[in-house]
Amino acid sequence: MRISPDFVVLLVTIVTSHLSDALMEREKNELLQGHNSYRGEDRLPSIGWDAELEEWAKWVISCNANYPGPQHSFTNFYRFGSEMSVKDVVSAWRQEGRQPFLERGCRTPLDRTRCNRNTNMMQPRLTSMACAALQCSSMRQLVCIYDNIGDRV
Secondary structure, eight states: OOOOHHHHHHHHHHHHHHHHHSOOHHHHHHHHHHHHHHHHHTTOOOOEEOHHHHHHHHHHOOSSOOOOOSTTOEEEEEEEOTTOOHHHHHHHHHHTTTOSOOOSSEEOGGGOSOOOHHHHHTOTTEEEEEEEEEEETTEEEEEEEEEEGGGOO
16 A cells, blocks of 8 residues: 555644644653742742643643633643743743733632732642643643642632
8 A cells, every 4th residue: 555645744744733732741841840940949849740730731721712720720821932942931931020910821719819920830839730732823822720729629
């Protein structure tokens, strides 16, 4: 059986687009290490990667809306181009520092308080996190969800 070149191109296109959606293990490690590095600077406890939160992040990620994680969680959203890595994204969130609350790109438990992405990832009572990515035209959408033990319902 002979495979047509057009079929091979189609197959490569499908596989490549699927891979650009999913976070690679290297990217997951960069996200977790970046968060824990910045948390360490503020003497906050390290957090771990949570497979259940990762499934939730994969379920809520969208190119058209910013859906939050579970009610008790903090959620960050970010859309970025190919010139940025996920490590750069975490750095950009850190640069938001304690700026006036942006109230975009983030959600808090039950939407009770204002936030920026840095305040979300630096919450002192976080225990774990997970992220998911989705290709949205020429941009990549990233959502990270943080488990917050203090607001479990």
